[in-house]
Structures are given as structure tokens and as C-alpha cells.
Amino acid sequence: MIPIIHMSADLGTLAPAMDKRGIVELGKEFWLRHKETVAHFWSSIAEFFDSMEVKGCKIYQDGLIADGEMGIRIVEGGVKEGSKNYEIISGLLKRGATLVKTEDLSLVKKEYDSLSKIVCSKSSRGKIIASLRYKLIQNKLLKERDAFIAERIDKTLNDGETGILFIGAYHDVIPKVPRDIEVNEVKETGKLREYQRLLSNPGRDERQFRRLTEYLVSPVTLS
Numbered sequence: 001m002i003p004i005i006h007m008s009a010d011l012g013t014l015a016p017a018m019d020k021r022g023i024v025e026l027g028k029e030f031w032l033r034h035k036e037t038v039a040h041f042w043s044s045i046a047e048f049f050d051s052m053e054v055k056g057c058k059i060y061q062d063g064l065i066a067d068g069e070m071g072i073r074i075v076e077g078g079v080k081e082g083s084k085n086y087e088i089i090s091g092l093l094k095r096g097a098t099l100v101k102t103e104d105l106s107l108v109k110k111e112y113d114s115l116s117k118i119v120c121s122k123s124s125r126g127k128i129i130a131s132l133r134y135k136l137i138q139n140k141l142l143k144e145r146d147a148f149i150a151e152r153i154d155k156t157l158n159d160g161e162t163g164i165l166f167i168g169a170y171h172d173v174i175p176k177v178p179r180d181i182e183v184n185e186v187k188e189t190g191k192l193r194e195y196q197r198l199l200s201n202p203g204r205d206e207r208q209f210r211r212l213t214e215y216l217v218s219p220v221t222l223s
Contacts, residue, residue, distance in 0.1 A: 055096030
């Protein structure tokens, strides 16, 4: 399992608004440093997969609502937008991995629409209202998505097969998959969550934040 931090390129039409919001809330220099950290994080993930045999592996991706030809088009569209996540997946597919539909369209659309209203709102009042509405459904929606993803893994990953799950750090899919599926984390989910928590906290512990940044960009080491 690869817990992930999304790049701006992963957010589609929301990317410009998200960049603008990041600069306003964190300052341009700090936001650019964060984006550089995320880019190096993805480089460490790419290097890990460069040395891994992936033929026959099944790829599960956060937000992926289709497989087959449509799924391939989604991946290649992400590559064109500059997504390192999708660039890695594209490389894995070319080396013999298989793409698997991971998410339910209606659930993904519901979350995207809610986030769009927050990020694209032109007034502070609008942002507050949209944020409150999203918070009312956020936990329930995330649990529904996690349950669907776990069910997809259970139904499509056969005995003896290896799956690779790229999933946002705030998801909690693993407790929902069958216990006979062995799970290894390429990066520790808890550390990614803590990095994201500190990122938006102006009173952050800078020493701890720096340690987490160094962990994110470091080479992958599996015990």
C-alpha cells in the first residue's frame, strides 16, 4: 500500500484554485516548498518501483472509477496533466501490471463537488458554508468510499496475487480488507497524516515538521 499526498496535477480543474488557496493560507514560499516536498516524495516512490517485479500485479488507485480502455485514458490524461502518481501507474502498466476499477463514480463525484464548492467559492462566507456542509458528510462519505474500495480488492485480488493500492493518507481501507490479505506500507500512513496536519498549523513544531519532510523524501526502506 502506498499512502499518498496529492499533487496539484492530481486535482484536475481544482488545481489552480487549490494553488491560489495554498499561497494565501501558507504564503508563497512555504507553499512552493511543500510542492517540492511532494514532488520528491513521488520520486522516492518511483525509485522503489523501478527495482520491483510488477508483472501480473493489480493496481488500485484512489479515485479511479474505471478500468479497461476508459481506465487507461484516465491514467494517460493524468500523465499529460503532470501527475507523478499516474506517471508511475502508467509505467507499471507498461511493465505488465493490470489496472482495476477501484471506486464508485457517485461517491467520488459527491466528494469532488463538495471540495469544488469550498475551493472555488469567491467569498469567505461561501467558503465557510461550503466547508461546514462538507464536514457534515465527510466522515460518512470517506467510510463509504473505503468500504467500496475494500470490497473491490476482496472481489478482484485472487489467492497468490499482489495488489498495489495508491490511496490518500486519510483513508482507512486496510482494516476493512479480509485478514488473509497481507498488507505492507511503502510509507507510514501516520507520518503522512501528521505532515499534512502540521502543514496547515501556523503554530507547528518546526523540528518535527522538518523530520517528517525528510522522511517523506527519503528512499523507501521496507522492513
